[in-house]
Amino acid sequence: MKKNIKYISFFLTGAIALAACKKSFLDITPKGTDLESNYYRNQTEAFNGLVAVYDVVGWQGGGFVTRENAMDAGSDDHYAGGGNATDINDLQVFSNYTLSPSVGPSYELWRAGFSGVFRANTLIQKLPAVPMDQNLKSRYKSEATALRAYFYFDLVRLFKYVPLLTESIPADKIYDVEQASPAAVYKQIEDDLKAAIADNNIPDKVDVATDGGRLTKGALHALLGKVYLYEQKWNEAANELKEVNGATPGQENSKYGYKLQASFASLWKTSNKFNSESILEIGHSSKSAGDWSCIACTEGNVMNIIVGPRDYKTLKPSAPDYISGYSFLPITKNLFDAIHFDPRNQPTVANLDSLKANGIADYTPGYMNTGYFLNKFAGRVADKTTGGGAPELNYPQNMYAIRLADTYLMEAEALIRGNGDLGRATALMTAVHTRAYNDGATHTLTATFENLKRERRLELVGEGHRWFDLVRWGDAPAVLGSRGFKAGKNEILPIPLDELNNTKIKQSKEWGGTL
Incomplete structure (x- = not known):
């Protein structure tokens, strides 16, 4: 039986598993497993450790589960879709609210969050002894600290009661970890972000050609503002976010270089990476040669293949060049009706029913088919990899x-x-x-x-x-009740069953526990 706490603690006390790195800001993919006792000997190894922390921001589970597609499946904008009622079952049970501690996206989301936390803690703990430039050392520490806050923000929103860990756990203590109150977790998130913001070694801007995807001061203010919003600290949220947005809405914030893209449609062009609207972006590549032996290891974007229409065929030259995908996350009729007369409709929605009815293209309806697909992320033939590996796993579109x-x-x-x-x-x-x-x-x-x-x-x-x-x-x-959402329960996810066995971690009361 898999134990996430065991898995993460092994990472901390025995190894730094950099082979799992997928999406770094510099496309670094370290190979092999380095014993922690022999690692962090120099600046290069410290940098690789930082890459490992960033890597978790774009976590893609081995079963195609990501934070984005899981949360989409649980919303009113999408059904899970796919080939049948059990296809990527973690998404299905979230979509119809039959999830449980043993079935659903909880395992992957918990694992991703705590993998990030533990990688960040390891780097923070090891950095003081690394012989390297002190300004860079400070920057690495602040980045890791802020990323820890990023991971904890997801964890506390998803699970409410989570262990609050700010240092490595000895192997003999891993089963004694207990949960903290949400208030304590939010305080740590705030403290971590404020500490990173105060570090003058975090730049206002980065050279996106070499450092695209790394945290800037603007990204830190944006994240802190979002945290305040969820805490309903309205004035604090508005002040932090104004720092990001600038004095005049619609105009460039020259301090950070942020400006809305002129065209909404341009945001979804695979070539338009790290543009002026991007504050924190997850990089993907078509050149990692990812294959079926390790879906989670690919640097390609798995969203592109899973949301594409099933058995797609062009019938006329005017047909879009979609790839044939797996038909996940079909757009609901409710969302289609809401967006149909909005100018964002066409960049957002791929209306396959219309294409089929007009003899332009054909496809095979999948499970919970509506005829409407997620155009933002539907893969294109033009983006198919030419660099080896499985084409399905190597699409280059970045995610915001x-x-x-x-x-x-x-x-x-x-x-x-x-x-x-x-x-x-x-x-x-x-x-x-x-x-x-x-x-x-x-x-x-x-x-x-x-x-x-x-x-x-x-x-x-x-x-x-x-x-x-x-x-x-x-x-x-009210919005999700017809899907099975129950008030007082489904506002959070259940803590994975594996985390409860032989540990001091308790299930939340919302899910029948005692905490």
């Missing part, structure tokens, strides 16, 4: 962990809910809404909570935000 339109809307929400400057909130929302049209006109969107909710939904489809939004707004029971 945080982008500027999201931070605009988060600041607007903080202002609306905190009775702040509604004029600025309107300007922020209008900038996002106007960009969607890209027609030279201004499309004003008044700052109301309902308008904010709708704009977030249409802007961020498929990016893993919708489920979290519904839960924190308190809307999930």
